[in-house]
Amino acid sequence: MTSSLVRGRPRHATAHIRVRVAHALVGAVAGAGWLAIPVLAAQDPATATPPPTRTTHAAPSAPRDDESSAVDLILPVAVLGTAGVLAAYSYVRRTRRSPGVVSPAPAAPTPAESDHQARAALVQADDSVRASEEELPFAAALTDERTLAPFRLAIRTARRELAAAFALWHRYEEGEPRDPGDRRQALVGIIGRCAEAGRVLDRPLRAEVGPALEVAEGAFRRLAARAAGARATASPLHERYGPSVGARMTGRVEVAMDRLVFATSRLNAARRAADLGEDERAVRQLRRAEGAIAQAGVLVAGMDDQTRRLREAYALVPTALTGAEAVLAAARATGTPVPSGADDTLAAVRAELTAGPYDPLAALRRITRALVRLPGARRGVLDTAADLVARADAAEAEDFIAVHRAAVGADARSLLAAAVRALGAAHPVEAAALARRALESAERDVRAHGVPQSDVVPLRTD
Known part of the structure; x- marks a missing residue:
């Protein structure tokens, strides 16, 4: 059993970024809307006071145009300001939570760590196979051979997986393969076969x-x-x-x-x-x-x-x-x-x-x-x-x-x-x-x- 290595940004990291952007946009729109409520209420024809009766005196148009331009600028400015505040807040939280540059993927285990994992996997799988083999005589006295047949098959399968894992480990200990990448894959194969041996044995025999x-x-x-x-x-x-x-x-x-x-x-x-x-x-x-x-x-x-x-x-x-x-x-x-x-x-x-x-x-x-x-x-x-x-x-x-x-x-x-x-x-x-x-x-x-x-x-x- 082997596992493939996936390069680049993890999918859950990309999804997390999209969620944060969506949250920022929603917050910006909400803030802008809250800031614009007084202005929009003042300009709403349905709720504003009726305009004064027109007179024969002509009103100057320049001040009205200036007031309209100022009102038109309120919404964009509010949106930009709110988005900036939220972006700054998100940046501060991110830097406080994980200072420095964060790797998009977890660091690969060192050769010593992989070696230790393979050793532990071999011991655990070997113990599981031995324990299952020792359990069979007790189970045989409590049940029939037809019931025991799947467990005997599971033990044989696990024993084959374990034997293959030990063969890989023996070659690894003797220096084969020599390429560092191939050696890492050999350890992955050892751990995978041990995991498979444990998986097929994960069917305990139960009795009163x-x-x-x-x-x-x-x-x-x-x-x-x-x-x-x-x-x-x-x-x-x-x-x-x-x-x-x-x-x-x-x-x-x-x-x-x-x-x-x-x-x-x-x-x-x-x-x-x-x-x-x-x-x-x-x-x-x-x-x-x-x-x-x-x-x-x-x-x-x-x-x-x-x-x-x-x-x-x-x-x-x-x-x-x-x-x-x-x-x-x-x-x-x-x-x-x-x-x-x-x-x-x-x-x-x-x-x-x-x-x-x-x-x-x-x-x-x-x-x-x-x-x-x-x-x-x-x-x-x-x-x-x-x-x-x-x-x-x-x-x-x-x-x-x-x-x-x-x-x-x-x-x-x-x-x-x-x-x-x-x-x-x-x-x-x-x-x-x-x-x-x-x-x-x-x-x-x-x-x-x-x-x-x-x-x-x-x-x-x-």
């Missing part, structure tokens, strides 16, 4: 407070049981895959439990408000509870997915390492330059396999990055390893941004969108690198922002 509260409470109970099971699996993961994996998984469980505690308090507040007949307050509390439950669900489900990927990676590392060593040997045999440090990386990974617990996803990430420029790195087991790493990294960044989005800015979200595009274009090594950068950027935002309870974003506030 009582049934919606029961659905949320049921989801809370099921998720609390799953979270307890996830906590029990964190310790074995630490023992099998090392302290770095154990710390990540334990952190996920702790944040999920915090979200569930927050959801408990909001559900209780919503239930009390509903019992008192305060439906508006009950809905606000319910929305915050649903947001916390959805975020806890993201963490618990993500932990299950990451555990599965860790098992797959653990089984794949020895084969991938052997395949990487074969690729290096083939490159040397054909005279293909070998990336510097590739041999050292593979040797370090092989040492980890015998030293004790290790992070298999991190090992695969190092292997695939070390050989990314070699022709044989995108075949067989190495391609499978690169795809597994990319999907794991993208999922980790996605979960972190979804849960902490109240503190995450546009850069991390844009990098994640770029990672998703690279993954769809079958560039897994690039996708993994972009996803890691997205996660690091989001973590910096959270550290700078802190993680108060306000970090829990309600699904909807309407």
Whole structure:
């Protein structure tokens, strides 16, 4: 969505000038008429005293002509005088109200202002799409699929608009286009697409407070049981895959439990408000509870997915390492330059396999990055390893941004969108690198922002 720039005087300014001129003319005529009333009354034959009886004495004509000429001049002089007074008064009002020269059109935003507007639009649109996606499971328990179909379509449409906006923003951040005018239009396009994403999502799903509260409470109970099971699996993961994996998984469980505690308090507040007949307050509390439950669900489900990927990676590392060593040997045999440090990386990974617990996803990430420029790195087991790493990294960044989005800015979200595009274009090594950068950027935002309870974003506030 783009907007055209209109040059020249705005139409409302022209109309305003015409109104002021009309007011001045009406005032001038009215003033002139008021000044001329005595003269016209003196000359009106219907009301004037009868003329004296004519005598045989001839009256001099010169004084009569002078009197008529003076009367004839009164009306024009009055009109000009009144118009001058009104014009002077209008000028004084205008200069007092807006001293100096007033531009006929508002000043265009500076590049910094446009940049800030685009960032804010991206964050707002991304939050809207995520909130709508999280709301669907709650709505699905209260209505039929036929009713949900338009909302699912709206979410898909908004997601496409948002993806296009992030693609434009990523190119803009990389310096494309270079022309200043084209860059301004790129920002206009970004803001327009974000606005369109918000527009198609402006159809909130509504339900009665009582049934919606029961659905949320049921989801809370099921998720609390799953979270307890996830906590029990964190310790074995630490023992099998090392302290770095154990710390990540334990952190996920702790944040999920915090979200569930927050959801408990909001559900209780919503239930009390509903019992008192305060439906508006009950809905606000319910929305915050649903947001916390959805975020806890993201963490618990993500932990299950990451555990599965860790098992797959653990089984794949020895084969991938052997395949990487074969690729290096083939490159040397054909005279293909070998990336510097590739041999050292593979040797370090092989040492980890015998030293004790290790992070298999991190090992695969190092292997695939070390050989990314070699022709044989995108075949067989190495391609499978690169795809597994990319999907794991993208999922980790996605979960972190979804849960902490109240503190995450546009850069991390844009990098994640770029990672998703690279993954769809079958560039897994690039996708993994972009996803890691997205996660690091989001973590910096959270550290700078802190993680108060306000970090829990309600699904909807309407």
